Amino acid sequence: MDSIKVFAPGTVANVACGFDVIGLALNAPGDEMIVKRSDTPGIRISAIHGADLPLDPAKNVAGVAIQALLQKYEATKVGFDVEIFKNIHPGSGIGSSAASSAGAVVAVNQLLGEPFTRKQLVRFAMEGERLASGAAHADNVAPAILGGFTLVRSYRPLDITTIHTPKDLWVTVIHPQIEVKTSDAREILKQKILMTDAIKQWGNVAALVAGLYQENYDLISRSLEDVIVEPIRSILIPAFHELKLKCKEAGALGGGISGSGPSVFMLSQGEENARKVAATMNDVYAPLGVDYKIYVSQINTEGVKVIG
Template identity: 55%
Template sequence: MNYIKAFAPATVANVACGFDIFGFAIQEPGDVVEVRRIDKPGIVIKEITGDDGRLPRAAEKNAVTVVMLHLLKHLGITDLGCEVTLHKNMPLGSGMGSSAASAVAGVVAINELLGNPLTRGELLRFAMEGERIASGSAHADNVGPSLLGGFVVIRSYTPLDIFSIPVPDDLYCTLVHPDIEINTKDARYILRNEVSLKNTIAQMGNVAGLVAGLMKADYDLISRSMVDVIIEPVRSILIPEFNEVKKAAINNGALGCSISGSGPSIFALSRGMENARKAGEAMKQTFADAGIDSTLHLSGINQGGATVLERE
């Protein structure tokens, strides 16, 4: 094949109590990557749209292409030439897995171009290198669900052990992105290195409760477990109106509400699309009352992950 066009969806990471171990994919938005063979060996970024010129154009410094370079090195391929076009369809620093979507779309596209020598599971560690270049940490809670779809759990990073769990069919995500930006590196920097035993125990209980609630379709248990006593109290300081927006979501039918990734996007989970929509409108209105524009996304859990849109 000479041309591949791939899509990778946005994601919600952490999911309240599951810092760096939980993540799920939504239907849209997402990034689109086009890869076309050229005669001259090497990876070249031809064009990036939607980033206002902010992303690096050097292949070794951009999440979309660094994953390709790692994959080609692993396979021992030195004579392949490709030009890459990246379409950014979500804001940078949004807390929606923007860099992860670029990395995943890139690694899926190059793998498809090569005839799929690696499985989706094998591509994960290469996609994580895109996160390393973008945020300084090769975490998998965004790239995992964007690549594989569904609700994923990262049980271990050393060795990497990731699996998915079933979720209720009637579970919907509300994702609201306020028109502000938070740098992922900054959001990680402010986190505490030490956590009290009391908070650790509480968080572990909520993690176990959320997994059980999702697998049993126990909406009350899901609601009780969507509590983050470690990360949210620190990161929420960076998000204007966070407490008010969260309260608006809960008061309008959401099961729970927290920060999506490192923020500033805020997500809620609800039973049924109507509750998700009602919660989202209330969240958006709360931001508007504070003079902050925001964008609303409503979605079920995306079970498919990244997809190939076109091939030639």
């Protein structure tokens, strides 16, 4: 096999109460990438469609992630040509850079005969995240590569586990096309928080994980509450509180800010509810004069997929 085409999913990091530790993978939106193996050493980004991103592999997250993989693989006389079709808008908060990094390392790993496990690939993709945001975080690349819900327990040592995904869980995401810088979204957070709030948050995180294993949609719904980050970051997102309230009235289990925003996600039981939530998001945002896109998808339990 000398050429491969992969689908690289968008992802939702944080997942309400799971700030900095829980993420999930989407079926839509997602990028596509074609990676070709060549005998000419080096990594070449031949084209990027749909976004204005650097072709220089040292400045492109896919290039950096592949480079991290090749450093461990210690191969000589092997090179890769990468073509990227971006559907995930950079800066949307649904893991645009993570998708490129994750797709790139999964594709290259396939072309090399799978020397690494999916879990091992996470570390290489994290180097792409380091380039994109200055921090080698895993909360988007882990679900992008592994699929489903993932939990990053710790970074030193890196400890990632997959959490059971209930069959009938769907996600609706709205991406308001405004700019929220990850660095700004992080700066406004407090360095110290109330113990009582922290206890509420870890009670909710524990209940979310239990609810996912129990496939208990009511418990999932009750636990999708973020008392620490959302009250602060939501001020950056137009009509956030109205959006959330109306989505829950329309049948959403709950939701919150996707990553550091500006996208907002809602979980629902079943496709019908997820589509009602999408219609509600549209109703709330249509009058606002802000461009936006809405996506409906089941949770993606496979992660990056080979599609050709």
